[in-house]
Ligand SMILES: Nc1ncnc2c1ncn2[C@@H]1O[C@H](COP(=O)(O)OP(=O)(O)O)[C@@H](O)[C@H]1O
């Protein structure tokens with residue numbers, strides 16, 4: 001697999017209403033890392049992740065993913081880029097009227113011509129992959145069940161299977177446990193961690209529970225008011241720094 | 254007319270016994286009387302042509318019957334004093350009510366007379382201008398940013414209208430419109446005699462003609478009263494004279510007598526039980542007055558008449574008598590016509606849905622923002638929907654019957670075209686309300702726009718589309734019945750035919766069949782819709 005280094009340079013995002021969600025963020029994420037992004041609510045964590053796959057258009061700066069200039073991508077090229085990135089949402093964002101397998105298969109839509117997708121003509125390999133990952137997240141009995149019959153934790157696992165079925169080179173997860181029972185956090189993060197270790201795929205997770213971030217991540221990025229205020233290995237995060245990140249009283253380092 | 258006073262008083266009595274506020278009724282009476290005095294027609298004065306008839310207000314009659322000013326004074330005093338409530342308020346209301354009653358009755362006793370019209374220049378012009386301003390300001394007031402521009406545009410429009418109407422060309426047309434405010438003034442001395450003379454002089458010639466076709470002869474008249482129930486000579490009418498017959502009433506007269514009842518009844522009750530009053534009496538009373546003063550003209554405009562209902566009763570009984578027992582032999586024909594009606598509804602609804610689905614995507618705000626071209630398409634589609642929704646199926650059907658001839662095809666076309674807009678609008682509202690999450694998720698997966706619509710939006714809106722289409726079918730089935738009446742065929746046409754030939758016992762079979770099928774379709778459709786959503 002190609003190395004998937006992400007280089008972010010001077011990235012800024014100002015929303016039309018004037019909110020400065022990101023200010024001059026510069027960071028490089030090497031291939032295969034498991035990175036936790038921490039920070040108060042409103043610090044810009046989601047905006048950062050969404051910029052990486054262009055769900056949000058940055059106002060300024062540069063993003064390169066293994067050499068490609070991400071910001072100039074348009075149309076088909078943008079779709080090709082996006083299919084290599086699995087995105088996991090806090091609210092799962094599944095099509096609840098469809099079955100588990102239909103949702104998971106939709107992860108393959110980026111690989112086919114539009115007409116095939118519209119008709120739902122997936123290849124045998126697509127179905128194999130989908131089955132494999134449904135199995136992987138422990139839902140093999142629920143393959144044909146409609147998603148709205150599932151619990152929140154099961155739904156998030158469907159969303160994870162959809163992302164994995166993309167055969168991504170990068171996984172972005174935006175607070176994937178925040179709408180779930182806290183006891184399920186380990187299940188979700190465990191799945192991501194295993195995938196990271198087995199496939200060497202980079203995973204970026206927004207986590208607002210610091211304790212979990214420290215347990216799973218090798219590396220931590222901390223945001224405060226749109227600025228990247230910490231970037232380093234977990235061990236480098238001192239208690240005082242933690243305190244400051246979580247009281248929002250931090251100036252950029 | 255006195256019956257209305259009794260109705261008003263009876264109402265007051267009942268409300269009083271139910272411990273409702275009497276002060277409210279007294280205020281409603283006085284305020285209503287003031288409104289009526291200036292705005293509602295109190296009588297009809299005729300000219301030569303029927304369109305020359307003018308309906309002046311109490312204020313309009315003031316110059317020829319100055320005593321009417323007492324009504325206004327009484328109403329104002331009664332309002333001021335009844336606001337204080339208690340026995341004194343009741344007494345004031347009672348006195349004002351009785352004064353008005355006496356004046357209204359004495360007016361009706363006056364003999365027929367002649368008066369000349371005096372248009373009140375400027376008044377209606379100003380009212381129209383102010384109304385236009387008020388409408389614009391009212392619309393824009395809800396949006397804070399639009400307030401100032403709304404105010405400026407409103408004032409500009411109002412002034413333009415005012416000056417347009419008061420300009421020379423405006424004055425050439427506007428004062429001739431029926432609602433233009435006119436007063437009646439007494440005629441210069443000698444007018445009556447000259448009108449009587451001109452009437453009598455033409456009489457000989459007129460009677461010769463009447464005799465030749467066998468009509469009874471007209472007597473010469475000596476006073477203007479002799480013209481009662483007739484028209485005044487054309488020249489006199491053109492010179493602005495009108496015949497005032499005080500016993501001819503208008504709906505304002507009804508309102509006046511009703512309000513008198515409220516004032517008298519409310520006043521008496523208030524004297525008897527002075528504590529019947531509420532805090533919000535002024536606003537609720539005014540509201541009541543406004544309701545009375547707008548509802549009565551509406552009833553008058555629809556020719557509402559209990560008398561006619563009573564007169565028509567025997568015909569209704571006759572109809573039922575001839576309709577019963579139903580002619581079972583018509584069953585076969587009814588069934589096949591009913592089938593046509595259902596088929597018109599089916600095809601019309603189906604065609605509409607086929608066109609409405611793609612259009613609804615273009616008419617959804619959330620799918621068209623961002624791209625200026627798509628925004629323009631959005632505006633066009635929405636505009637078409639709004640225009641089309643405004644044209645009723647029945648009107649479209651009349652047009653299509655003229656274009657493609659009588660028969661179900663015209664009905665189907667009309668129904669399909671009207672339903673496109675109706676369905677398109679509800680479809681696009683469903684699309685606008687979809688959960689954005691799945692759309693975002695599929696965009697993130699790298700799916701193309703078409704696939705996002707197919708896999709994120711369609712699964713969400715599909716069941717809603719079907720439910721709306723079923724609901725539309727329910728409505729269209731009923732529309733389809735009525736379409737038959739304008740010649741689109743089916744059960745409606747059958748009914749019209751049997752009505753025409755008076756074979757009511759066949760018609761009743763169709764009516765019973767409609768009741769049955771409407772209920773079956775509604776039941777089946779709502780059961781299906783319930784399972785879908
Ligand atoms: N679509 C948007 N429009 C305007 N402001 C937004 C939008 N999305 C997020 N923001 C603002 O940007 C800031 C960062 O938000 P976000 O990235 O969601 O923070 P986090 O995920 O760390 O809680 C917040 O102040 C938020 O209110």
Ligand SMILES: [Mg+2]
Pocket residue numbers: 042045046047175
């Ligand atoms: Mg967030």
